């Protein structure tokens with residue numbers, strides 16, 4: 001037992017364990033092993049060439065899914081340390097949280113979900129769990145990474161009732177159960193969810209301004225950001241010079257990030273202090289989440305999200321490239337459904353099993369797994385190989 005851990009933290013010595021029992025490692029805790037398995041997975045390496053908001057080919061300075069995941073892990077670890085909860089577990093969950101994302105960000109996910117409408121749909125969060133449970137091929141005797149319950153609980157952030165029932169049928173009392181019982185996940189999982197939001201709000205401002213699609217002046221409409229923009233200028237008046245605008249932006253973002261981190265720490269500490277939580281299971285039985293922003297910060301963070309949604313994610317220039325990206329996903333889906341042999345051999349073999357049993361939905365799931373695992377540039381090249389069309393630079 002780590003003496004720095006609070007009683008309500010997840011303790012690796014008391015893990016609910018792995019789906020396939022394993023001997024303990026001599027030098028690493030169970031959550032450290034999970035993190036190491038994630039970092040060594042092939043899905044993790046592919047995050048470097050997957051879009052966050054800006055398509056991967058648009059510039060080398062923008063966040064990708066990989067750098068986003070590292071920023072989430074950094075924020076979550078620093079908050080976890082202050083709260084006395086498990087840093088290794090939040091690191092593992094953060095690094096795995098986006099493994100199921102398709103190429104081309106949300107545009108890719110929406111297109112794949114439409115293609116899969118008749119076959120059970122596609123959802124990136126469920127796919128992240130599928131990557132670590134099934135799709136990674138690294139061990140001699142089982143599929144997936146065989147991660148602990150607590151890491152898998154954190155990866156499955158959202159889940160519809162229908163999917164929760166399917167998971168529960170496969171794995172009784174497992175990671176689907178809390179969605180049926182309306183219980184909370186452990187604090188480490190709750191924290192990663194919030195750290196994800198803090199990270200993308202901050203870095204999407206940075207990338208948005210860098211891209212020229214939003215401006216520092218336009219951000220004055222966002223009260224949360226504007227407060228720190230003004231504070232930064234008051235403390236360092238030379239930031240107002242035209243050549244210092246990048247530093248001004250960085251200083252404002254840095255102050256905003258710190259304020260959000262301290263707000264989460266203070267609000268969560270107060271929520272934990274108000275309850276006598278004996279252990280991580282007492283957290284799961286709580287009526288609502290315990291990690292969170294104060295009411296004021298929550299409202300301001302939502303206003304920032306709304307601004308980014310309307311001004312950046314729905315910017316005509318972003319929408320134009322996402323249209324091409326969606327066409328690539330739709331075309332690939334149609335081609336692989338008609339000619340599964342065009343996929344990589346391991347996927348083609350799995351798809352043949354599907355058609356042999358007359359189950360189009362099995363084949364469709366194999367095609368979705370193959371497409372979801374692609375990087376942006378692999379999807380673009382593969383589309384060009386199969387259609388002759390060059391839709392995106394790659």
Ligand code: MG
Pocket residue numbers: 068097098196
């Ligand atoms: Mg994320």
